[in-house]
Amino acid sequence: MSRNREGAIIGQLVFDGRDIDILEGDTLGASLMRAGVLMTRRSRSGEPRGLYCAIGVCHDCLVSLDGVRNVRACMTIARPGAKVHAGGTRDESG
């Protein structure tokens, strides 16, 4: 049985105004990392944070997804049309 290393592009999400391709089965974090987005939020002291554990433990990857705060990018399947914002803060863009 053969297997594609790269799945098919099923659509795009929008991360802070930037279109990001989504491959079938991707998490938000995987989609962002593939696109070169390494920072998903800032710490209280302003330091950049991004995917770290990638298994839902560290909470460094928190984003806002369609207006819902504090979503773990590494544990959430990406879907086309999703609006994602860095910081895990409220989606101000509507």
Ligand code: FES
């Ligand atoms: S990278 Fe650790 S919870 Fe997502």
